Amino acid sequence: MICDDDEGILDITGLLLESYGYQVLLEPNSTLLLPRIALEKPDLLLIDIWMPQMMGDEIVRILRRNQETSHLPVIMFSASRESKRIASEAGANDYIAKPFSIEDLNDKIMALG
Structure with a gap:
């Protein structure tokens, strides 16, 4: 599952991850993310830190x-x-800086799998 308020980044990241064979769920609204996680039970969450309403680290x-x-x-x-410090303090398993390559992101996903 990917959560980012920038729908352009959300869409392109989703498409690229799908091209790697992942089933991808997209959520642009951080306030809807927690109920979706409870319902969908994703295997992994990719989340932006800086979002309106609910920040990624809070989630x-x-x-x-x-x-x-x-x-x-x-x-x-x-x-x-x-952001790397914020991600670590929030309890994230990993962090990747924007802009990132899809190969680097896939490597991080594979390392967690």
């Missing part, structure tokens, strides 16, 4: 406190300098 902290989602692998991404 990851909520996931980590919930017994049903505490072990969900999470890769956070952003273009901000402090």
Whole structure:
């Protein structure tokens, strides 16, 4: 599952990951993400840190406190300098800086699988 408020990034990342054989779920609205995760039970979450309404790090902290989602692998991404630290402090499994190559992202996904 991918969550990013930038629908262009969301769409292209989704298409590229599908070309690698992944089944991809897209969510542009961070406030709808937690109920979708509960319903869809994804194998991995790729989430932007900087989003309106609910920030990505806030969502990851909520996931980590919930017994049903505490072990969900999470890769956070952003273009901000402090984002790697934020991702680590929130409990993300990994971080990738924007812009990223789809090959690097796939390597990170495979490492978590």
